[in-house]
Amino acid sequence: MIRVYPDLEAISRAAAELFTLQSRVAGIACGRFSVALSGGATPRRMYELLATPEYSERIHWSEVHVFWSDERCVPEDDPRSNSRMARQTLLDHVPIPPANIHPIRCATNPKQAALEYEAELKEFFSIQNPNFHMLLLGLGSNGHTASLFPRTMVLNEDQRWVRDVYVEELGMYRLTFTAPFINQAEQVVFLVSGADKAQVLEDVLEGPYQPSELPAQLIRSGTKHPLWLVDKAAGHKLTMTNDE
Numbered sequence: 001m002i003r004v005y006p007d008l009e010a011i012s013r014a015a016a017e018l019f020t021l022q023s024r025v026a027g028i029a030c031g032r033f034s035v036a037l038s039g040g041a042t043p044r045r046m047y048e049l050l051a052t053p054e055y056s057e058r059i060h061w062s063e064v065h066v067f068w069s070d071e072r073c074v075p076e077d078d079p080r081s082n083s084r085m086a087r088q089t090l091l092d093h094v095p096i097p098p099a100n101i102h103p104i105r106c107a108t109n110p111k112q113a114a115l116e117y118e119a120e121l122k123e124f125f126s127i128q129n130p131n132f133h134m135l136l137l138g139l140g141s142n143g144h145t146a147s148l149f150p151r152t153m154v155l156n157e158d159q160r161w162v163r164d165v166y167v168e169e170l171g172m173y174r175l176t177f178t179a180p181f182i183n184q185a186e187q188v189v190f191l192v193s194g195a196d197k198a199q200v201l202e203d204v205l206e207g208p209y210q211p212s213e214l215p216a217q218l219i220r221s222g223t224k225h226p227l228w229l230v231d232k233a234a235g236h237k238l239t240m241t242n243d244e
Contacts, residue, residue: 139201
């Protein structure tokens with residue numbers, strides 16, 4: 001499903017509202033809400049909104065468990081860290097128990113960190129709900145999502161939940177959820193903003209299926225179709241949308 005909004009602010013509010021509602025539904029159904037956050041610039045405003053009383057006072061933070069779909073293998077205080085950004089904009093401003101925050105720590109040994117994070121996920125999901133209630137993703141201008149980059153070996157992974165990947169053009173290691181694991185989530189939500197994403201968004205959603213070049217095409221959730229929240233600048237090339 002594709003929903004087109006006027007701008008990033010409108011996308012962010014729609015996503016914050018969805019987060020809030022889904023957290024309550026999940027909390028009532030199974031006593032907790034599991035969510036995987038994404039990095040990048042686009043979700044920042046959503047996180048800021050969730051930290052405001054308008055949203056934060058409607059969320060039972062003791063029931064929220066936060067993970068990350070990918071991470072750059074840098075120290076936790078590095079400005080490039082996805083978890084650092086989420087803490088500064090959201091998590092440090094709401095009453096979420098520290099034990100409910102599950103960051104990826106991969107600065108020193110990416111391969112070992114991938115095994116450890118996968119083990120943590122398997123232990124967590126063996127208790128109650130088997131999959132994430134909500135998993136947030138972005139879209140890179142090269143068609144990547146999470147840290148599933150074009151022409152990387154991780155795109156062929158069909159067993160593991162978490163893998164390390166060396167991104168040649170960035171000169172760094174990253175950890176990422178694999179496509180099959182992402183596709184297990186109850187709801188996958190893409191946030192896409194800006195005219196610079198218009199061509200790749202059209203290629204991913206309406207172009208030929210070539211996931212080695214456009215890894216975001218691998219994301220086809222088994223329980224629901226991914227929800228695409230895009231602004232008019234990013235979505236102006238699309239021919240089929242559900243405009244808001």
